[in-house]
Amino acid sequence: MFLEVKNLSKTYTDKKFFGENKFNALDGVDFSMKDGESLSVIGGSGSGKTTFGRIISKLLDFDGGSVKYYGKDIKSYNITEFSGIVQMIFQNPYASLNPKLKIRSSLLEAFGAGAPSNAEDIIEKTLESAGLEKKILDNFPHQFSGGQRQRIAVARALIKKPKLIVADEPFASLDVYSQNNITEIFKSVRKNTGVSIILITHDIAAAIKFADRMIIMNEGKIIKDDSSENVFKEKENAYITDLLAAMEI
Numbered sequence: 702m703f704l705e706v707k708n709l710s711k712t713y714t715d716k717k718f719f720g721e722n723k724f725n726a727l728d729g730v731d732f733s734m735k736d737g738e739s740l741s742v743i744g745g746s747g748s749g750k751t752t753f754g755r756i757i758s759k760l761l762d763f764d765g766g767s768v769k770y771y772g773k774d775i776k777s778y779n780i781t782e783f784s785g786i787v788q789m790i791f792q793n794p795y796a797s798l799n800p801k802l803k804i805r806s807s808l809l810e811a812f813g814a815g816a817p818s819n820a821e822d823i824i825e826k827t828l829e830s831a832g833l834e835k836k837i838l839d840n841f842p843h844q845f846s847g848g849q850r851q852r853i854a855v856a857r858a859l860i861k862k863p864k865l866i867v868a869d870e871p872f873a874s875l876d877v878y879s880q881n882n883i884t885e886i887f888k889s890v891r892k893n894t895g896v897s898i899i900l901i902t903h904d905i906a907a908a909i910k911f912a913d914r915m916i917i918m919n920e921g922k923i924i925k926d927d928s929s930e931n932v933f934k935e936k937e938n939a940y941i942t943d944l945l946a947a948m949e950i
């Protein structure tokens with residue numbers, strides 16, 4: 702199995718003047734995915750989507766359960782090794798692009814310690830996969846629209862040839878046209894590179910358009926893991942019906 706998550710739990714602790722507040726953001730999450738598989742994660746605000754995405758991207762520690770890639774505990778991967786397995790893309794593309802660096806430098810930086818001698822070739826290929834032209838390399842992030850910046854973030858995420866990209870609300874800050882555009886880019890990146898993509902979104906239309914498999918989260922739990930088609934057909938679960946309605950489909 703490519704990724705196997707068992708009984709995952711995460712508690713956030715807010716320090717108060719008097720004592721602490723504990724909050725269960727993830728509670729007994731079981732999940733697995735095969736090599737090359739892609740899926741969408743939907744759920745209301747605060748349901749634990751980002752927490753889940755950050756944990757499986759090794760950006761956040763957890764309290765209980767296990768996360769394994771290829772049967773090996775996520776904690777025993779070092780950062781260099783892991784950057785070739787999972788890359789995360791954030792809501793705000795500036796989170797992955799340094800505004801002070803030209804795109805070329807940002808992409809070179811993504812190689813980590815020591816770019817290989819064929820770095821330029823790899824960069825050109827990743828640009829192509831993300832539907833970008835080579836001439837953008839000499840520009841700065843602020844010279845691009847939100848949608849283009851997010852594409853550059855996709856190209857940057859591809860540099861280390863990861864097996865999985867976790868994209869957390871990647872179009873939350875974009876207009877509708879760019880949102881559709883990015884969904885298409887994700888689909889073509891998937892096809893051209895074979896990378897798996899987990900798309901976290903509260904945009905259910907995009908979630909359906911993007912993947913055949915869908916996971917619904919609520920209050921730190923996965924309450925549904927099924928084909929997008931079946932999720933849509935789901936009628937017996939009032940919560941899902943309400944959730945879908947609240948998401949304005």
Ligand SMILES: Nc1ncnc2c1ncn2[C@@H]1O[C@H](COP(=O)(O)OP(=O)(O)O)[C@@H](O)[C@H]1O
Nearest residue numbers: 713714724726745746747748749750751752753
């Ligand atoms: N750093 C934090 N400290 C305390 N509580 C947090 C922190 N991050 C998230 N939470 C809480 O955990 C829950 C899940 O958050 P999150 O994973 O961001 O959900 P989502 O991405 O689905 O909106 C929310 O109730 C949120 O308020």
Ligand SMILES: [Mg+2]
Nearest residue numbers: 750751752870
């Ligand atoms: Mg979130």
